[in-house]
Every structure is written in structure tokens, then in C-alpha cells.
Amino acid sequence: MSDIAAGRLSGEELAENFADIHPPLDARTAHIEASRCYFCYDAPCMEACPTGIDIPSFIRKIATGNVRGSAIDILEENIMGGACARVCPTEVLCEGACVRTAQEGKPVTIGALQRFATDDMMARGEQPFERADATGRKVAIIGAGPAGLAAAHRLAQLGHECEVFEALPKSGGLNEYGIADYKVVDDFAQKEVRFILGIGGITVQNGKALGRDIQLGDLRNRYDAVFIGGGLGAVQALGLEGERIEGVFNAVDYIADLRQTKDKGTLAIGRRVVVIGGGSTAIDIAVKSKRLGAEDVTIVYRRGAEAMSATAKEQEFAQVNGVKIKHWMRPAAILSDGGAVSGIEFEYTKQGADGKLTGTGEKARLAADMVFKAIGQVFVPDPVSGTAAQLELKNGRIAVDDSYATSLEGVYAGGDCIDGNIGLTVAAVQDGKLAAHAINDYLAKK
Structure with missing residues (x-):
């Protein structure tokens, strides 16, 4: 039975069990930890970061009291730097490559310092990025997870309008539905979504699933470009x-x-x-x-x-x-x-x-x-391969070239749904960012 x-x-026991497992650094501790960094010229930690954040630069700014500037360094490369500071396997990425790891077995706690800086920025309620002049172009984004939101934010920065279609009731993707509670406490995922949308030029329609409520062929006709960041479905x-x-x-x-x-x-x-x-x-x-x-x-x-x-x-x-x-x-x-x-x-x-x-x-x-x-999990190809506007697949996922372009003109993809993605939030953010620049180039030539 x-x-x-x-x-x-x-x-009381549940509240304790699901509290933040890594309480944030205070200003004094962050300053002490930042002072441990060697600020390497050819920083191996930066090479190990999938989004290419200038880690020595942002840590130096914390050490000198410029926390706002530190956050901008991070967010310019990774608009979800707050989430990634909490959920990234830093022990095998930036911290795993830290010079102090080899010397002392104790790396600079890069993830905690990144959280310190980005949390400070979000607490300010400030949107540090401005939009370029409006281009008059409109891009459809499928999926309001890390890849889709990263693409939307960068495209909005570049002056394009973005309409995001998300199948689930809330935006945030894996950060909202798939990460352990004790890593992202206090409704952090939704706070980060609001921060990203704060740049303007982005609208989100929740409860809209590709293949059910929207069709790829229709989106191609109605928008200047399409980005697919829908993740995995089964x-x-x-x-x-x-x-x-x-x-x-x-x-x-x-x-x-x-x-x-x-x-x-x-x-x-x-x-x-x-x-x-x-x-x-x-x-x-x-x-x-x-x-x-x-x-x-x-x-x-x-x-x-x-x-x-x-x-x-x-x-x-x-x-x-x-x-x-x-x-x-x-x-x-x-x-x-x-x-x-x-x-x-x-x-x-x-x-x-x-x-x-x-x-x-x-x-x-x-x-x-x-x-x-x-x-x-596995990718469900039906919404992108079961229609007249079919995408080429590779190894069961969407095939893209080096610019994240799919087999259909004007359609780009990134995140877990594409072949070769490593399945990390930080990798999905990088896909969305780079795809946004590729879409911008495409629209400029169109």
C-alpha cells in the first residue's frame, strides 16, 4: 500500500529546509573576497565563462566600491547574471579555472560576488540599459525562458520591437519552474523577468504554445524575424x-x-x-x-x-x-x-x-x-516539423549554423532546443544574446 x-x-521545519542555501555576501565580506582576486590579464576564469563576462573587471570594481559599475559589467554580457550567480555550476566553470584554485584549493567565490553586484542593481530598481532609436522592425520570440528573454532584451536594446510567446502561465522558463527553491528564494525569477522587461519594447503573451495557439508559418509572415527558444518539451x-x-x-x-x-x-x-x-x-x-x-x-x-x-x-x-x-x-x-x-x-x-x-x-x-x-528531457519536434514551414533537425533537435540561423530564412533558434547546447542557463543566455546580434545583422541587410 x-x-x-x-x-x-x-x-517551521519546511521554512528552514527551503531557505536560501547560500546567503548573500554583505558589503564587508564582498570587499574582502574581491581583494583575493589577482585580476589576471589573460584571466582563465573569463575564458571559462560561456557568456564571456569580464570577471577581473567586475571584481576590481567591487574592490574599489563601484558596485553599480560591477553589475553593468556583468549584465552587459549576461542579462541573467543574477540567476546564473545562483544556479551555475561555477565549480566547473569560472571558479574551477581560478588561479587560486590551483594554488590554494580555494578559488575566489566569483558566483557569490556576481550575486552581490547584480542584487545591488536590482535593489536599486534601476534599468541601466537604454534602447537605441526605433528601427520599425518587429521580432517574434518563442519561449520566455533564458534564451528567449536574453534575445528579446538584446534586440530591444538594438531598437527592435519584440513580442514573446510563452506556453506557460509565468515567464522565466527553467529559472521559474525547474530550479530548486532554495537556490532562487523570494520569487527571484519573477523579479529578474520584470528587470529584463524594464528596458521596454518587449511584450509577453503567456499561455501561447507553438503548434497549438501560434504557428511558425504565420509568425514568419507577420514578423520580420523569428527566434525559437522554447526549450525541451518532454x-x-x-x-x-x-x-x-x-x-x-x-x-x-x-x-x-x-x-x-x-x-x-x-x-x-x-x-x-x-x-x-x-x-x-x-x-x-x-x-x-x-x-x-x-x-x-x-x-x-x-x-x-x-x-x-x-x-x-x-x-x-x-x-x-x-x-x-x-x-x-x-x-x-x-x-x-x-x-x-x-x-x-x-x-x-x-x-x-x-x-x-x-x-x-x-x-x-x-x-x-x-x-x-x-x-x-527530449525535444518535441512536432510544432516545428509537423507543419508546412518545416525546420531541419539534427540529433533530434533544431539544426542551426554558427549564427544560430535555422534552415528557414529569418528563423533563428537557441537554448536547449538546438543541437549542441550544453543544457545550462548560462549557455542559453549566450545563445539568445548571440542570436539577437545575428538577427540584427539579418534585418540590416533585409
Whole structure:
């Protein structure tokens, strides 16, 4: 019988469990931390940043008391610098490349300093960027996530009008629906959306989905250019019988519900939770389950720890929060009792000499009253390939050239929906920014 219930913890316990896991720096601490930077000429941290922020410059400005100038340095390259400061895997990007990491094993906390500067700017209620003279051109943006909003902001800066179509009730994409609450507290995602829209020249229509409410061919006729930043639309399936029985959930759907639920005490959680997957989503749902009151939470991954897409720091974070991680096991069967999940049978795996994963034939069972699938998302091509205005796909996603142009003239794309994207907020922002400049060049020649 299922043992999934709400209200396992008190309101006080939940408030503590979902508080900010990285409290912001105060001015004194930020100044001390900024003074640790060597301000390298050929800064490896800057090379490691997908958006190319001039990290030594923004840190030097904090050290000299010019926090506003520091924020502008950041936001000129990454208009979602506030979110990225909170959610980026800095340990493998800028901080991982910091010279002090090699020397002392302790990098400059670039992410925390970036948050300090951008939070100060947002607290001012100031929009530091101005629009260029109006061009009279209008661009349709599909998706109000990081890629779409970054493209819209840069296009608005360049003088174009942008109309954004978003399928969900709120804008923000992954930052609003997919990031753990304790990383983006106090409704930060919506504050950042309002900051981005504050430049003017951008209108957003929520509840408008491509293929349902709007059509690509129609947008091409009505607008001077189109940018697609719609992200991914479906969750990978395990391919096992019983995958839809009571107690088996898609992790991304549960996280979205959790993000939109003000009273977390109303969310049901199991006592024994098993999470299948090895990425950031698996870490997030496992830690959230524990913080909602689950007693036993286990992540199971088919390969070793080094092959997990979740960083070593994320894996450690899960374990510190009481989550167990088991490696070299893949799901073989979903076990049920009375129509509800009761456990998962796993097969042990090994890697052959050719690098391929194979089963050993040996099996083990884990009891569970709640199972989360976190094995990745997939792009749903129907809205862009099932119409007369078809886009070319590559590896199951939209194919683009170096300028983010698709196979259809005047249509550009970026973010998770394109082939080759690495699946990070910061990468989606960079796609949107660069695509905006490519669209600007296209419109100038048109």
C-alpha cells in the first residue's frame, strides 16, 4: 500500500529546509573576497565563462566600491547574471579555472560576488540599459525562458520591437519552474523577468504554445524575424511496464509543482524515495524529497560517479543532505502492490572494453513508495516539423549554423532546443544574446 502523504514536517521545519542555501555576501565580506582576486590579464576564469563576462573587471570594481559599475559589467554580457550567480555550476566553470584554485584549493567565490553586484542593481530598481532609436522592425520570440528573454532584451536594446510567446502561465522558463527553491528564494525569477522587461519594447503573451495557439508559418509572415527558444518539451521514458502506475513521477513535473506551491506542507511525499538518474535534476529532486520529510532517499545511476552529469559538488551536497547514491545499476522492472509502486528491481552494470554499458545479470531490489524519473528531457519536434514551414533537425533537435540561423530564412533558434547546447542557463543566455546580434545583422541587410 502506498505511503505517500502531505504534512510530514511542520511549517517551521519546511521554512528552514527551503531557505536560501547560500546567503548573500554583505558589503564587508564582498570587499574582502574581491581583494583575493589577482585580476589576471589573460584571466582563465573569463575564458571559462560561456557568456564571456569580464570577471577581473567586475571584481576590481567591487574592490574599489563601484558596485553599480560591477553589475553593468556583468549584465552587459549576461542579462541573467543574477540567476546564473545562483544556479551555475561555477565549480566547473569560472571558479574551477581560478588561479587560486590551483594554488590554494580555494578559488575566489566569483558566483557569490556576481550575486552581490547584480542584487545591488536590482535593489536599486534601476534599468541601466537604454534602447537605441526605433528601427520599425518587429521580432517574434518563442519561449520566455533564458534564451528567449536574453534575445528579446538584446534586440530591444538594438531598437527592435519584440513580442514573446510563452506556453506557460509565468515567464522565466527553467529559472521559474525547474530550479530548486532554495537556490532562487523570494520569487527571484519573477523579479529578474520584470528587470529584463524594464528596458521596454518587449511584450509577453503567456499561455501561447507553438503548434497549438501560434504557428511558425504565420509568425514568419507577420514578423520580420523569428527566434525559437522554447526549450525541451518532454521527459525521457524508462521503457518499463508499469511506468504510469501510482507513485511513479517525472521529476521535472514534481519540481515545477513544488516551485508553484506556496504551502509546501500540502505536497505529498513518500517515506522511501528512489530517484533514477545522474544529473542536476536527480540531485534537486532527491534533496527536495529529503527536505519535504522523506525518511530514505536513494539516487541510482547506471554508471560511476565520474560519469554523472551532476558535478562532484552537487553529489556531495546530496550526500550531506542524507541522500544515498548507488552506482552501476539500471532499472529492470517496476514492482507494484495493489496498483501502487512498491519498489524497483535493478540490474548491476559494467563497462566493457569498448566503453559500452552492459548488464551483469545480477539483480537487486530497492523498496520504494515513490519513484522519480530524472533521466533527461527530449525535444518535441512536432510544432516545428509537423507543419508546412518545416525546420531541419539534427540529433533530434533544431539544426542551426554558427549564427544560430535555422534552415528557414529569418528563423533563428537557441537554448536547449538546438543541437549542441550544453543544457545550462548560462549557455542559453549566450545563445539568445548571440542570436539577437545575428538577427540584427539579418534585418540590416533585409
